[in-house]
Amino acid sequence: MNFHAIKAIYRFEMARMFRTVVQSIVAPVLSTSLYFVIFGSAIGSRITEIDGVSYGAFIVPGLIMLSVMTESISNSSFAIYFPKFTGTIFEVLSAPVSYGEVLLGYVGAAATKSVIIGSIILATASFFVDIEIAHPIVMATFLVLTCVSFCLFGFILGVWADGWEKLTIVPILVIMPLTFLGGTFYSISMLPPTWQTISLFNPVVYLISGFRWSFYENADVAVGLSLTMTVGFLVACLLAVRYIFKTGYRLRT
Amino acid sequence: MRSVISIKGLTKTYAGGFQALKDVDLEINRGEIFGLLGPNGAGKTTLINIVCGIVNPSGGQVRVDGHDIVTEFRETRARIGLVPQELPTETFETVFNTLRFSRGLFGKPPDNQHIEKVLKSLSLWDKRDTMIMNLSGGMKRRVLIAKALSHEPEVLFLDEPTAGVDVELRQDMWNVVELLREEGVTVILTTHYIEEAEQLADRVGVINNGEIIIVEEKSKLMRDMGKKQLMLHLYDELTEVPAELSRYKLDLSDDRRELTYTYDTQGEHTGITDLIQDLRDAGIRFNDLQTSQSSLEEIFVDLVHRDQ
Numbered sequence: 001m002n003f004h005a006i007k008a009i010y011r012f013e014m015a016r017m018f019r020t021v022v023q024s025i026v027a028p029v030l031s032t033s034l035y036f037v038i039f040g041s042a043i044g045s046r047i048t049e050i051d052g053v054s055y056g057a058f059i060v061p062g063l064i065m066l067s068v069m070t071e072s073i074s075n076s077s078f079a080i081y082f083p084k085f086t087g088t089i090f091e092v093l094s095a096p097v098s099y100g101e102v103l104l105g106y107v108g109a110a111a112t113k114s115v116i117i118g119s120i121i122l123a124t125a126s127f128f129v130d131i132e133i134a135h136p137i138v139m140a141t142f143l144v145l146t147c148v149s150f151c152l153f154g155f156i157l158g159v160w161a162d163g164w165e166k167l168t169i170v171p172i173l174v175i176m177p178l179t180f181l182g183g184t185f186y187s188i189s190m191l192p193p194t195w196q197t198i199s200l201f202n203p204v205v206y207l208i209s210g211f212r213w214s215f216y217e218n219a220d221v222a223v224g225l226s227l228t229m230t231v232g233f234l235v236a237c238l239l240a241v242r243y244i245f246k247t248g249y250r251l252r253t
Numbered sequence: 254m255r256s257v258i259s260i261k262g263l264t265k266t267y268a269g270g271f272q273a274l275k276d277v278d279l280e281i282n283r284g285e286i287f288g289l290l291g292p293n294g295a296g297k298t299t300l301i302n303i304v305c306g307i308v309n310p311s312g313g314q315v316r317v318d319g320h321d322i323v324t325e326f327r328e329t330r331a332r333i334g335l336v337p338q339e340l341p342t343e344t345f346e347t348v349f350n351t352l353r354f355s356r357g358l359f360g361k362p363p364d365n366q367h368i369e370k371v372l373k374s375l376s377l378w379d380k381r382d383t384m385i386m387n388l389s390g391g392m393k394r395r396v397l398i399a400k401a402l403s404h405e406p407e408v409l410f411l412d413e414p415t416a417g418v419d420v421e422l423r424q425d426m427w428n429v430v431e432l433l434r435e436e437g438v439t440v441i442l443t444t445h446y447i448e449e450a451e452q453l454a455d456r457v458g459v460i461n462n463g464e465i466i467i468v469e470e471k472s473k474l475m476r477d478m479g480k481k482q483l484m485l486h487l488y489d490e491l492t493e494v495p496a497e498l499s500r501y502k503l504d505l506s507d508d509r510r511e512l513t514y515t516y517d518t519q520g521e522h523t524g525i526t527d528l529i530q531d532l533r534d535a536g537i538r539f540n541d542l543q544t545s546q547s548s549l550e551e552i553f554v555d556l557v558h559r560d561q
Contacts, residue, residue, distance in 0.1 A: 002327070008357025012346075019345060087341030091400070094305040095358040096330040253267060253308050 005097040009105025010112075013079055017113050024075075025117060028067045032121045035063050036128040039185060050187050051218040056129040061212040062184030063125070068118045068143065069150045069179055069204070073171050076110035076154030081161055084251075093252060099245035107151045114147035132215065138223070139214035145230045146207055152237035159250050178204045183212075188220035203233055256280040257408055257439050258304060263313035265299050265463075273299040275463040277313070281408075286430065286440045288450030288471070290553050291460035297443040298338060300460070301410050305335045317408065331360055334406030338413045338443075340393045342385045348372070348396055349381040352403040359404035371402045375429060391422045398429065408439045415449060427453060447550035451475075459556050466556055474552060481546050483514040483525060488538040495535050501528050512539075 017024045040056035047055040083089040092102060125131060133139050161167040182204030188196055199205050200221070210226025213219035219226065243249065258281035265274040273296045281287050291297045302308040304315055306326055315322045317329035343351050352368045372378045375395045380388065385396060394414065401409060411430070415423040423446075430440055430453055444450055450457055451471065458468040467474070490509045501524065504513040516523045532539070 002360045004357045004360050004362060008354050011357075012343075012350075012354050015350070016345075086344065087337070087339055088343055090307055090335070090337055090341060091355060091358060093307045094330060094333070094335050096327040096360050097358065098327075248309060 002095075002097050002101050005095060006101050006105045006108070009092075009102065010109045013106060013109030014112065016079075017075075017109075024071075024113060025120060028071055028117050029120055029124050032063050032067055033124055033128075035059070036125065040128055050190075051216070053216045053218065054129065057131055058187075058212075058216070059185055060122070060125045060129065060131055061215050062182075062208050064118050064121050064143070065146065065182075065204075065208050065211055066179050066184050067121050068114050068147055069175060069207075070171060071117050072110060072114040072147050072150035073154035073157060073175060075113050076107055076151040077158035077161065077167055077171075078154075079106050079110055080155055080158035081167055084158070085164075089251070099241075103152075103155070103241060103245075107148065107155055110151040110154065111144070111147040114151065115143060118143050118147070134217050135214040139211065142207070142211045142214055142227075142230065145227075145234060146211070149230065149234040149237055152234065152241055156237065156240050156244065159244050162250070178202050179208075183208045183220055187218075203229060206230065207233075255283055257283040257318055258441075259314075259316045260300075260304070261314045263300070263303065263315060264311045265296075265303060265308065266311045273463050274303075274311075277460075277463070277465055279458060279465055279468065281439060281441060282456070283439055284434070284437050285455040286434055286442060286453050288454030288457045289441060289443045289460060290447065290450055290457060291443075295460045296463040297460055298412055299463075301335070301412055301441070301443065304329075305333055305410060306330050327360075331404070332407045334401030334404065334409045336394075336397045336401045336409070336411045336414055338416065340390060340397065342393050342396060344386040345384060347382050347384055348377055348388075348399075351385060351396065352399055355400040356403040359406075361404045367405065368403060371399050374432065375399050376425065391418045394418055394422070394426075398426070402433075406438065408441070409433060411440060411442045411444075413443055413445060415444065415446060423449070447553050451550075459553060461556075475546075480515050480551075481517075481523075481544060483516065483528075484543050484545070485512045485514070485532070485539040486510060486541040487512060488540050491537065495537075497535060498528075498531055501531075512537075 036056065036059075039059055044055035044059070049055065050058045080089075083092065122131070157167065157170055181199065182202050183199070188199050188205060188209070191199060206221055206226040206229035209220040210223050210230065213223045213226070244251070258279070260277055260279040263274055263277040263279075264272070266272045277296075277300065279300075289297050289300070299308060303310045304317065304322060306322060306329070310323075315329075318332055320328040322329045343354070346354070349368065349372070352371065353363060353365075356364065356368065369378065372381055375398060377392070377395055377399055380392065385393060388396065394417075398411075398414065415426055418426070427449070430442070433440055440453075442450065442453060454471050456468065457471045457474055459466045469477075487510045491505060491512070492509065494503050494505055494512070501514055504515075505511070506513070514525070514528055516525065
């Protein structure tokens with residue numbers, strides 16, 4: 001195993017985060033704070049408790065997931081797309097590294113960033129509302145699994161994209177709507193029965209529901225099912241990455 | 254001399270059907286400087302990219318220091334450094350950090366002393382903390398060479414290393430290549446500046462339309478394929494070459510004041526003495542003469558045209 005290469009890629013990517021600290025950390029924290037101000041205080045003060053949890057506290061897990069998913073995709077897709085765009089990918093392709101090592105370096109760094117951002121948002125939220133974490137280990141498990149899964153998804157996106165538009169179109173047109181409709185700001189049980197059924201086809205529902213359960217023990221779907229769906233998404237992403245690496249899809253001609 | 258790169262029956266057909274390499278066989282000797290010459294689209298970069306692992310071969314086998322580039326890619330790639338044709342650099346990174354990254358990527362533990370040595374040899378030490386985006390094109394080219402040398406490769410591919418650089422920098426790079434030769438590094442150089450290959454290469458290979466036309470020692474190639482010419486500046490205009498001089502196959506210039514005699518440098522007799530005697534007998538006087546020898550560039554152009 002080429003540990004030096006994994007370390008080099010990981011350090012290089014982490015250095016990029018610290019170089020762009022405003023974009024990487026301050027921006028998501030600021031936008032999350034704005035969500036708290038608007039939905040937590042302004043609108044949330046007029047909403048009664050949901051399942052015994054104040055509205056401000058109820059949206060915290062969803063907001064963390066929203067940021068973590070967006071940032072995971074953005075970080076890892078950019079990490080692999082930018083070298084493709086500038087041509088510096090030649091060095092990675094010509095280095096004595098296996099695909100697994102490349103993946104550990106890029107996805108490991110992107111997932112680390114996402115976990116850091118998720119933790120910062122959680123800390124930020126604690127300034128606005130009282131937060132309880134009923135199951136910290138489950139919470140950490142969901143957080144890490146989601147970060148890794150969506151970083152893998154972002155990596156696939158970055159390999160697939162052959163232009164900046166494609167790089168941004170999937171997060172905006174697919175991920176963002178799925179996240180907003182995945183119960184970030186509401187409980188699925190508040191929807192009419194038909195929409196509840198439709199919502200169950202949204203994979204993000206399971207991630208947010210499971211994550212919220214780890215905080216308040218309230219869930220739209222059983223936590224076991226949420227965990228299964230999250231692991232299922234992770235496996236699907238790993239299989240897609242395996243295909244990319246096996247065929248050299250859009251990396252090697 | 255033992256070969257460090259052995260290429261046998263290498264083919265490459267891209268997805269669109271374009272056949273970039275056709276059954277290429279090539280041996281690169283350890284420690285030599287090999288000039289790979291060819292016109293645009295001949296297959297030089299494809300060949301290099303396959304050896305380095307960037308492009309997948311369609312068929313054939315490539316071994317580096319006895320290791321297969323597909324099944325033993327870790328062994329082969331660790332031995333190779335590549336300076337690509339374009340200038341892809343980590344725009345927002347500093348010179349020093351980008352070298353540290355390259356060294357780590359190729360599996361070498363950190364060694365700031367080696368990086369310092371490489372940077373100093375390329376006159377980049379003063380720029381070590383400069384972001385690459387703030388460097389000139391020539392400096393970026395140096396950085397790419399430094400990155401390729403950061404992991405102490407045994408084989409270095411220089412794909413058009415002096416394209417777009419000024420004369421001074423080109424000379425500096427030639428000096429670096431000479432130093433690498435002294436250190437025993439095998440250098441494979443592709444270039445449009447044939448003068449560069451003429452100056453540096455021990456052996457030369459010419460590739461055209463995906464096929465290797467010739468591989469030969471540079472000096473032998475120039476000796477065997479080079480032409481030597483004698484130009485005679487005539488005292489008086491000559492309307493036509495006299496019939497008694499036809500055996501010399503002389504060329505008369507358009508202004509009818511210069512005769513050119515092409516002769517074989519390998520021949521036992523050049524025929525110059527006879528020619529001068531015959532010219533005097535024919536009453537043709539000349540007031541100056543000069544000789545010229547084919548450059549590698551002329552030989553290269555001749556080879557490529559002959560192949561088409």
